[in-house]
Amino acid sequence: MLCGLSQNQQVISVGSFFPTSFIRAIRFLEKHWSLLCKDVRTGTVDASITDPSVREAVMEILKPDPKLADFIEAECTKDSWKGIITRLWPNAKYVNVTITGTMSQYIPTLDYYSNSLPLVSTLYAASECSFGINLNLFCKPSEVAYTLIPTMGYFEFLPNQGIDGVVNSISMPKTLNKEEQQQLVDLADVKIGQDYELVVTTYSGLYRYRVGDVLRVAGYKNNAPQFNFLCRENVVLSIDADHTNEVELQNAMRNASANLFPFDARVTEYTSYVNNATVPSHYVLFWELSVNGSTPIPPSVFEDCCLTIEESLNFFYRQGRAYEKSIGPLEIRVVEIGTFDKLMDYCVSLGASMSQYKTPLCVKFEPLIDLLNSRVVSSYFSPMCPKWVPGYRKWNNTN
Structure with a gap:
């Protein structure tokens, strides 16, 4: 980040393989910009960086630049961080990040920070091997x-x-x-x-x-x-005959998030799990929000979000909820800002790759669930059963 800021006019693209890592970098900048400004201003590296080879390499390109430090400080102290990427790196032409599949949930956040720069998914790869490339780099994310x-x-x-x-x-x-x-x-x-x-x-x-x-x-x-x-390929959530996959959950989340738009709020991160401690068991979604509006979001709006998600799920889920009563009301738990950074830190401490980390859409590991529950600030349940028509099996309401 320090090298990128000190050479801000030379940066023509920004990004990371997955959006979670890139958004984490922007949040790091949001928390530590004052220390980075100090380094740019004085041409030194903060004492918290102790690796001699890293300090030596960075010092080769870092020169004192008070004017640039003033510019960075002026941008980072503005009321809004909307478009911060194009403001700090004015020559950046695109964001290089994999945004296909369920990664598309991060598009609103990336658009907010980048002032809607093109989102470019260049490579299809995994830990097993590299598979292929995108030959139409500037197509829409949905068309990759x-x-x-x-x-x-x-x-x-x-x-x-x-x-x-x-x-x-x-x-x-x-x-x-x-x-x-x-x-x-x-x-x-x-x-x-x-x-x-x-x-x-x-x-x-x-x-x-x-x-x-x-x-x-x-x-x-x-x-x-x-x-x-x-x-x-795997199912994310299942209690009875319901099998909710990640595409279905993502579509349901997209439908529910629309209820937050009038309050200038959005879901920045989410995950889920099946709570088997209740009878009957029920789905739980953990939401981390970004709220820019001044009007508080009423509890009824979150309850509407719960119901919207349930209405968007498949026939078997709604049958279990509305007819068989084998599934309890869906619950949304709103967590503190920074919770998903803590989740990422914990997963990395267990051996997950920082560069390849993806927020799990479903958590089953008890310590992760405990971490999320420890940071819940409010909880809401679906106020009624979703619509269900006997004998009519429409797998996904959004199709």
């Missing part, structure tokens, strides 16, 4: 399609068996059974519009490994098929 590169590994595709093209099993093994191996489709034989789970054989030794990503064939670049990333 990756062209898989055959020399990266050997790619095969398992036709997706889930309802509405989303796998609805609770947990899938990473190895294929004999029947699934017989169903595999080669890269050259996939069909446009069809959904597949990606299976990869890598140079490092993985053989027919289920990556866990569900892809849809979007078209072709010459003879090479291109794919939209849809979601991860």
Whole structure:
């Protein structure tokens, strides 16, 4: 951050592989800009940086610049941080960040900080290997399609068996059974519009490994098929016959968030879990909010958000809630600002990669649930049962 600020006119793009890391960097700047300004002003590195090689490398490019420090201070002390990226780095042309699938939840936050710079998803990769690239860099995030590169590994595709093209099993093994191996489709034989789970054989030794990503064939670049990333294959939440996947949860969240717009508020981070301590069990969503409006948000608005989410979930969830009474009212727990930074810190302390960290859409590890619960400031429940019509199985109200 210090190097980027000290050379702010030379920065032409900003970003990180996942938006969580990039937003975390902006929040770091928001908390520590005064220390960074001091370093820019004096041409020194703060004493909290103790690694000699890091200090030596940074000092090679850092020169005292009081005028730049005054500029940074003036921008960071303004009432709003809207557009802070283009204000501090005026020559930045785009934000380089993976924003496909459920990562799209961060688009409003990125637009707010970047003054709606183009969001560019360049690469489709995972810890297993790199898979492909986006050849149309400045397309809309919803239109991103990756062209898989055959020399990266050997790619095969398992036709997706889930309802509405989303796998609805609770947990899938990473190895294929004999029947699934017989169903595999080669890269050259996939069909446009069809959904597949990606299976990869890598140079490092993985053989027919289920990556866990569900892809849809979007078209072709010459003879090479291109794919939209849809979601991860596993179900996020389940109590009874309901199987709520991450795409469905994301759509429900998008619908519910609209209730906050009149108050100039938005959900910046969220996660969920099934609370089995109640009878019947119920879904719990943890929300971290950004509120810029001056009017307090009434409890009834959060209750409407709970109901909106329930109305957006699948037939089986609503049947369990409204008819069988096997599912309790959905609950939203609003947490303190900075809670999801604490969650990230804890996961990194357990060995998660800082650069590849993604906020889990569902938490099952008890210490993570305890951390979230310790920072709850208010809680709200759905005030009534969602609509449910017997015999009418519409999987997702938003489709």
